[in-house]
Amino acid sequence: DQQVKQNSPSLSVQEGRISILNCDYTNSMFDYFLWYKKYPAEGPTFLISISSIKDKNEDGRFTVFLNKSAKHLSLHIVPSQPGDSAVYFCAASAMGTDKLIFGTGTRLQVFP
């Protein structure tokens, strides 16, 4: 079941630069999308979300973009900081259900 895909297992970015994490989905019934950040031995921490009626949502250094026609979303972090180093999960839920379907995650490393 690969309804939510994160094709890049890892990403390395210099401090101060932009980090762009990508996510693709296949289920056209998905109407809500979320990004979570996870440190080792901790639970996922909610970062930012977007409804399918929008194409952009911004919260401080984090911006999520949604391209419904391409079934693609991305998370932009700018400027990137060393504390952003973690695994980032994309998740989605469909109309009429609140279960989250997660991607496999992208490990972001921000180096000085």
Next chain:
Amino acid sequence: EPEVTQTPSHQVTQMGQEVILRCVPISNHLYFYWYRQILGQKVEFLVSFYNNEISEKSEIFDDQFSVERPDGSNFTLKIRSTKLEDSAMYFCASTRVGSGGSNEQFFGPGTRLTVL
């Protein structure tokens, strides 16, 4: 800041034994969930719970699993007879609003279950 808590952080058990994983969701949340993550795999949905009953469950959530909200604060996941393949991190989550609204689910730190 309110958070979801889980106990124990690590549970080791023998195959065939029963385990109960405990969670205290955020106090004004109404929807509760269990997810699991087998090592190296993605986080998978197990079950959702609202108004004292299961609202949705996955294929993983078979007759060996059960959930309960025994009082006003705790939310538990019971595995009746554990199997080796039940070894995983189990995450509890909660949210104030379910489907149809903003579905930001807040996760606990997880319980690592090891079945020997």
